[in-house]
Amino acid sequence: MKKILVIDDDPMNLRMATFLLTKQSYEVVTAGSGDEGLKILDHTPVDLILLDIEMPGMDGIETFQYIMVEHIEIPVIFLTASTDTKNVIEALRLGAVDYITKPFVPEDLLGRVSKVIGYE
Numbered sequence: 001m002k003k004i005l006v007i008d009d010d011p012m013n014l015r016m017a018t019f020l021l022t023k024q025s026y027e028v029v030t031a032g033s034g035d036e037g038l039k040i041l042d043h044t045p046v047d048l049i050l051l052d053i054e055m056p057g058m059d060g061i062e063t064f065q066y067i068m069v070e071h072i073e074i075p076v077i078f079l080t081a082s083t084d085t086k087n088v089i090e091a092l093r094l095g096a097v098d099y100i101t102k103p104f105v106p107e108d109l110l111g112r113v114s115k116v117i118g119y120e
Contacts, residue, residue, distance in 0.1 A: 002117050003027040003045070007037035007063065008052040008079060013102060017050060020106050024119060034063030041071055048117045050100075053080040053087045061090060068095060075116050079104065 004026050006017045014030045021028045029044060031037035035058055037051070049067065053060035064076055078091045078099040088099045098112050 001025060001027045002047040003029060004048045004050060004113065004117075005029045005031065005037060005040060005044070005046040006050045007031045007034060007055075007060070008050075009033060009055040010052070013052070013079070016104075017109065020109055021113065024110055024114075026113070034058035034060065034066075037063060038066055041067065041074075046074060048113060049074055049076045050113075051076050051078055051096075052102075053078050053091065054082060061087060061094070064091060064094060064096065077112060077116065 004021055006014055006028060008014050009032055018028045018030060029040055029046065031040055034055060051060045051064060060078060067076065075097040078088065078096050079102055080088055080099060081102040091099060097116055100109055100112055
């Protein structure tokens with residue numbers, strides 16, 4: 001079973017992503033902050049990370065930079081509610097594989113995840 005780490009400060013986004021992804025037989029681990037996500041990565045192997053860009057404290061770009069140092073082989077798809085494409089362009093330039101705008105459309109989320117890691 002493929003494992004996905006979802007890092008987002010919004011509990012509703014975490015619940016929705018977990019619901020949709022587990023329905024497609026993915027295993028989901030969630031974190032409410034960049035710091036929490038990095039701690040999970042220290043002891044839990046994952047196949048994909050869904051990472052919110054705008055979070056209090058350590059934002060998604062900063063979290064991604066830490067991930068790239070230690071876990072460069074894990075693909076990252078950014079989640080963003082922002083209409084400002086500056087952050088998205090920066091994330092893609094740094095090596096993210098894709099991005100999804102929030103609120104996400106279920107089919108879009110599942111399609112992009114499947115494109116990166118496939119279905120079980």
